[in-house]
Amino acid sequence: MIVLTATVNGNGKRQLTGKEIQNKLPIAEVNQRKLRTGKDSLRHWENIEPILRKIIAENNGDLPSSGWLKKNGYGYVTYAIYEYYGKFHAVRERLGLVPRHKKNNNPLAQWENLDPILRKLVKKHGDLPGGYSLNKKGLGNVVSAIHEYHGGFKAVREKLGLEQKVRVGADSLEHWKNVKPILKKLVKKHGDLPSDTWLRENGRNDVSIAIHRYHNGFPAVREKLGLAQKGRFGKDALRHWENLEPILKKLITEHGDLPSSGWFKNNGQSSLAAAIVRHNGGFSAVRKKLGLEPMRKVGVESPRHWENLEPVLKKIIEKHGDLPSAGWFIQNKLSGLSSAIIKYHGGFPAVREKLRSLGILKDIESDAQIFAKLKGAMGAEGRMD
Numbered sequence: 001m002i003v004l005t006a007t008v009n010g011n012g013k014r015q016l017t018g019k020e021i022q023n024k025l026p027i028a029e030v031n032q033r034k035l036r037t038g039k040d041s042l043r044h045w046e047n048i049e050p051i052l053r054k055i056i057a058e059n060n061g062d063l064p065s066s067g068w069l070k071k072n073g074y075g076y077v078t079y080a081i082y083e084y085y086g087k088f089h090a091v092r093e094r095l096g097l098v099p100r101h102k103k104n105n106n107p108l109a110q111w112e113n114l115d116p117i118l119r120k121l122v123k124k125h126g127d128l129p130g131g132y133s134l135n136k137k138g139l140g141n142v143v144s145a146i147h148e149y150h151g152g153f154k155a156v157r158e159k160l161g162l163e164q165k166v167r168v169g170a171d172s173l174e175h176w177k178n179v180k181p182i183l184k185k186l187v188k189k190h191g192d193l194p195s196d197t198w199l200r201e202n203g204r205n206d207v208s209i210a211i212h213r214y215h216n217g218f219p220a221v222r223e224k225l226g227l228a229q230k231g232r233f234g235k236d237a238l239r240h241w242e243n244l245e246p247i248l249k250k251l252i253t254e255h256g257d258l259p260s261s262g263w264f265k266n267n268g269q270s271s272l273a274a275a276i277v278r279h280n281g282g283f284s285a286v287r288k289k290l291g292l293e294p295m296r297k298v299g300v301e302s303p304r305h306w307e308n309l310e311p312v313l314k315k316i317i318e319k320h321g322d323l324p325s326a327g328w329f330i331q332n333k334l335s336g337l338s339s340a341i342i343k344y345h346g347g348f349p350a351v352r353e354k355l356r357s358l359g360i361l362k363d364i365e366s367d368a369q370i371f372a373k374l375k376g377a378m379g380a381e382g383r384m385d
Contacts, residue, residue: 042076042077042080042084043080043083043084045085045094048077048080048081048085049095051074051077052077052091052095053095055069055074055077056095056097062097063088063091063092063095063097065088066078066081066082066088076349079347079348079349082326083347089148106145106149108141108142108144108145108149109145109148109149111150111159114142114145114146114149114150115159115160117142118142118156118160119160121134122160122162125202125203126189127162127202127203127204128153128156128157128160128162128203129201129202129203130153130200130203130204130205131143131146131153132200132201132205133200133201133202133203136201173206173207173209173210173214174210174213174214176215176224179207179210179211179214179215180224180225182207183207183221183225184225186204186207187225187227192227193218193221193222193225193227195270196208196211196212196218196270197265197270237275238271238272238274238275238279239275239278239279239280240279241280241289244272244275244276244280245289245290247272248272248276248286248290249290252290252292257292258283258286258287258290258292260283261273261276261277261283264276302340303336303337303340303344304340304343304344306345309337309340309341309345310355310358310360312337313337313351313355313360314355314360317355317360317361322361322363323348323351323352323355323361325348326338326341326342326348329341
């Protein structure tokens, strides 16, 4: 324990105690923080609001960025904001603060800046692509602008003079008379009915959904339109393992492993993914049939057990110098570890504390280091009990 007492300097002014100085050091503030659970958890607004108000008061009346919070010992606040309150823009709105994007004068907030971008996309694709397609093309900022500033895709399509895709009642695509002319137009333009993947990537997810949900899938729709079938049926169907196995083995040879379900969908091979899931027991069962290692560990090897999770996290920390965020795990295809941390080990704050107590995570200075800082700041001697 650090024991430093207040003294009076030559000018008669009281000097701060060691504890008071320690409280002013961001690193000490992190050390003093305790994990809150139950009724004291930051998932409850009444617990996090006073902390946020204090931070705002100390930062010129504004809520700092996540980077500032983390750097100044409020990483747990950032985590709570993302985990429980719908990210920073929602919290800013709840606190009555001006949205940061408006304060930063995002150019896409102005219709005259967004309009030419959207019209160029419409000219190129024949229609305004949907959010899925725009995100995939690296235009997530355009999607965000549409939702945050311009009332969503329906309002934007109306401004651009485009036909609305969301149809209800008598105009719904569940009725064949409504979807048929759209399909015929696509067939005329492309020479055939585009695939499910093409429809989703080119802003016609509404048509794809209608085909599957209301019109018995692509084979039935192709038959109604008088088009030749493209799929494999009967004894040649991919539901039969003897037909599916050689295709998957070829993919394994090309990729070094069985691709993920996302890869199949994004590369126009959704029929293979469907055959794996619907008729061959799913990806785990298929990997076992092919003699591959399971992607996710279960049972005694599951990361729900700390003894399995700890060495993996230790290796990650040794490589990166810190425990990455949940977003990093997801982006690096380690969502299973992220899920285990949140579901079985109390979440990222609790795991960080545990890793610190084990000496694996060393993102907080020791008492001796803090004491040395205090001595330097005080210019006085102290003693350690």
